Amino acid sequence: MLKFAKLSLLSLALAATPMVSVMLTPNQAEAQAFSALRQAIAEASSTEEQLAAFYRERDFQPIWTSADASDRRNALFSALAEANNHGLPTQRYDTTDLVAAFSNATNPYEMGRADVQASLLFLQYAQDIHSGFLEPGDIVGDIVHTLPRRDPLELFTEFVSANPYEYIATLPPQHPEYTRLMRAKLHLERMIDEGGYGATVQAGSLTPGATGSAVVQLRNRLMAMGYLDRSATATYDTRLQQAVMEFQVDNGINADGIAGGDTIRAVNRSATEHLSEVILAMERQRWLNVDRGPRHIFVNLPDFHTRVIDDGEVTFITRSVIGSRDRDRRTPEFSDEMEHMVINPSWYVPRSIARGYIPSIMAGGANHLQLMSNGRPVNRGAVDWSRVSAGNFPFDLRQPPGPRNALGLVKFMFPNQWNIYLHDSPDQHLMTHDVRAYSAGCVRLDDPFELAYHLLAAQEDDPVTFFNTILNSSRETQVNLQTPLPVHIVYWTSWVDTEGRLNFRNDIYGRNAELRQAIQNLGVEIRGVNS
Template identity: 65%
Template sequence: MPLRIARLSLVAAALALAPVAVTLVAPAPAEAQAFSTLRQSIAEAAAADEALVAFYRDRDFEPVWTVSEAADRRAALIRALEEAGNHGLPVASYGIEGLRAAFRAATNPWARGQADVMASRIFLQYAQDVHGGFLDPSAIIPDIFQDQPHRDPYALMTEFLDSNPHRFMADLPPQSPGYVRLMRMKFELEELAANGGYGPTVQAGSLRPGDTGPAVVQLRNRLMRMGYLERSATAEYDSRLQAAVVAFQASNGISADGIAGADTIAAVNRSVEDHWNEVVLAMERHRWLNDGQVHDRLIFVNLTDFRTRVIDDGEVTFETRSVIGARDRQTPEFSDEMEHMVINPSWWVPRSIAMRSYIPNILAGGGTYLQLMANGRPVNPASVDMSRYTVSNFPFDLRQPPGPRNALGTVKFMFPNRHAIYLHDTPEQHLMDREVRAYSSGCIRLADPHEFAYHLLARQTDDPVGLFQGILATGNETQVDLETYIPVHLVYWTAWVESDGRLQTRADIYGRNAILSRAIQQAGVVMPEASS
């Protein structure tokens, strides 16, 4: 087949691929031949991508990058790609040198068309990556169900063409202060790495106030390099070093007792590269939540920090300790909206928990404090021939009525989701005193559930305490709707930067960061210079 006819066939294929509201009739041969070589080249290059075909088709396959008036557009894209590493993105995947070469080679219509579509593809890849993240976390870790805010390609191209290109590119990444602080910390860590890192590691199992010697000097020097201690020449574990250890422990989720025990020494001995990897992953996790909307109120559960917070207009207005899922029953990561609370809740035992923890005992003839339920009504266990059933075909639901020993305590907070995860009170409040609080079957238990309820209800009643306590006193299971639904984020952040510029880190209790960090490195994201 002659080359020109082959190209015209590709044009027709591109047109056929484009989603349209009405049926398209393939162009007659004479009309097809009327396409310029430039348009033919664009149609052929875009043919495999329906969104790009639709975009270019609606512009009669005219170029958008390789015309003289697109100089700012090209410059904005090239600059963004040059600075992609600032965001911890896989720079090599964008092929910036190949794009530059394509632009330089665009001296004839055919080459211009190829370069134009190449630029569009690279723009879309970069825009999606920097806006909504470049990993597909759910494909890597089954317990991540975060819907990434990837934007429609056609809309992205259209909005970009209608905007100031430099401003548009600058607005694609998350604009939150937390993301900006992480980027600043990334630069600081890179500078530290280039200048020797944190210095020699601490060669001791533990250290405490009053100790002296080389290991104390190593501890002192690393804390100085990390910004916890002013310049000092002391070789003694004195009060200033103790205060620095307390501050370090508080920033790393370790009991702040001022004694450098095994956990503290291990955290102090982490390298600049370790921290850089944590920060880069934290930036990626921020991108997963970059929905571009302004929320005046959020509920934020950081699983690694064992804390639940209410954030109003960017400021934390309520905070409470939390218990999360045990390591073998991990709490998933996802976002939803809180719709209501239930005061004096009953507990309908999830089937997975019932099969594991309750049904075998019931079938064996053991007693239970749970009600057997069928079609919403209680069933007398004595009237049931349990020998007819197995764990897998047990026909009854299990319910614990409201009461002081109910597994959900006195209140639960609902954001209905397919994971059956919610926030609730607990009769096991003693667990809140532990440093690592991973004990639940997946739901989030709160240390201060009543105060949390008052805080949420204060926006819709003048007497939140009276409303809540009045319902609680009845003992009746009662649903209280929230007048305005509140976005809820269950996240797994092991690193963030506080407003004072200090890096916070937490232990990777589920091992998720280790897996995601490997994926980031395999994508080609590595620290420019690394040192311990």
Template identity: 50%
Template structure:
């Protein structure tokens, strides 16, 4: 755990020192040649750097005594001094270490090589701040997200041609959520410096009317966390009940006002762990650092929710069921565009389900799963009595399977399509009881919606004067019908264990798939640390 620094004052002192280092007399021609030769040799391993420096005739970008070079150095040192605020590895972007390396560059050739080294460090910082430290798919294969990477040339040209301080400030994600997470990170770091939220609450169920030391510990913990005004009560009274309910709401728990096992488990999570969740959420924001769409669909798996968002305002939200926790059923993370919905859909059974679940059942009993048709390569129903299912295995089974439209269909009565290689979509379900559960990870990977009809009406309202009447008329027909969306809607399947709500309050959810724990370990491996910030 690292203590806080005072970045601005520190950066200014370093800037003055570096300015002095570069305030040497104008080099002679031989020194200029040696400098440029060193630059040319140093950039040879990177085509973007080589192209950029070649266009500058191998002149320095950061070194020298010009006002432009001085402004770039000062801006970069200030940015590096603030790197920890953005949860970037402070040791990697340590301005003191950079100044020490600059001091060691005495000859013109050394300074040429140093100019390129600063550029490489700057590029590493710019990429980390704008699009993330990690490559998500390498950490967790189920994260299929295409990170919006920028080119090295764009970063180099940006720092060269614009106001360097303003340009560096523009690299961080501009989404309001990132700013709110950054604010909450700094708040939690201040809490770390004073010992967090204090003693944990002893185990055992606590409920309204209880008294004693455990209730006092609960009271004090809720006060420290900001859910309860200061109080001297030793009784689990109405104020504590309301505070517990607010805590439960912010942590995705059953809101009953009773501090049972699940609630106490979440209450006793240390502030350092919560800080890890926020840091991971910031990294995830960087992976998604691009326009999300004025209207878009936001599916947060850990919250078991799906929302339609218009101009940053949630205009519709419903509960969802996501993929089960086994590795082969987890819902992947990616973004795409919703193109159409299908009312009264057939369910075309995925090959993995056919061979892993249904074929063994058919081998035991040819009339198993009788509500699903066995079909040939042209989609025609196959007479089960004419097939010896035991002669096939998962590789050789030649048939497909389809469940016709009905209220019992696995997809329910409507599905929402954003065609993708993972065969993931949103859909209705006949298994309505699952939405009453607190943890809702049961599907084969697709996302089931609690209120699919209302979801459809909200989408169709952009193109139909009577969206409900239009939808219901097709539904009553019983015919499988594709309805195109005149304007495609971006869909973002995300996984956030830390996020803010519409009022800016920080929320936490359980790491149902264990993904954020793995991301934190990877970030820590890159040098990201938990800090304690004073004041």
């Protein structure tokens, strides 16, 4: 830990002042020293506008190099020494230059420069640990979160008036999920240091009753991962089958107790692969380091489920279909507020989808779709089709309300520039699939009516009757939510649940591969890869 002698500006100034024929009084020397200090701080902070504003508001007084700032300095160095525990790029917080700057601060001007250098390092660390060290939208275009970046002026103002150790401790996400991931990271690093999960399973699939070396390999890996107590069995017995089922649940695989191809591939993932997923999960938690709302809707895309969370507890869950793997149909990641639902909705066909219907319409087909112009229906019989082509097709397309409407019988709206919302679907058979990536981008729900009842219960005495009365009228009806509801659409392929179980899901859109390369390029340590 760095220790600083309690030197006053006056003593530093006098020690550094050359001998001149005119002797300065102590007050004059003090003023001259402070002037040099202020000049250095003003110059060095000028590249960061809000940092400069902070120093300007305090008349360019130092916050790190004054005699009473030892707690701040030590708190900063302690935090930076622990950066790796948070999966941060520790090269960004190399303190070598700062230590040298403090050591060389033998005059007021150098003290001022060192002070700003410490502030810039603190600002980098604070922003990174609070809201992420990546700019994810620059790496993956479908990550459109608004990152919760702290205002530097506000950040420094709060910091200098607080206990520095306590304040720095509040910068990472305070949500229990982040703490659980941090514990998982440390556990996986210890596991890697001890050799990982052991030999991989050398079999394409295994079924209950099987025996042999591959069963032993399966048993040993499940023991290493904590799914099975110590055992010497070489048979795929009921205990091993139960362990397989628990593993399948935690990995989003149909829990049938049979170690099929998907299960074997998941079991054979290394501890290093798991660690990289956890480190990415911690970074994703930082992107969502906001007040999520006491009640909110949470859509985890790779998990294919939509949940309602009330005060940290899941009060509703339903299966979901998300955007397909086609690059232009992948569901983006963002947060917004649900404002209303529409019962018996129309479907206004997006232009990107409408293009596919134009040839059929021009041939007299696709009669379930209505032609629209300036918001009004157009009679197909009144159109001179000889003057219409796919290139100059002048109409919008609308599907009226009904049981075969592409949006089903209810949609849940949080207006956004990507036209993403939650809705019912006539294609409910897709909900039985394990991998449910089929939509044009919106999120389809397995139990949309139950979600409507659940949300309306906050404002209607009899939400079921209220909803079904409107539904049975067949009229398109907007129902506003009295309290807008936060919606968070995320892409979490790893998390630790409230029971401490580490969950993984497949990287359905390949986003993690791009992000993993980005964090490795920044020097984030992934034990077993670059350590």
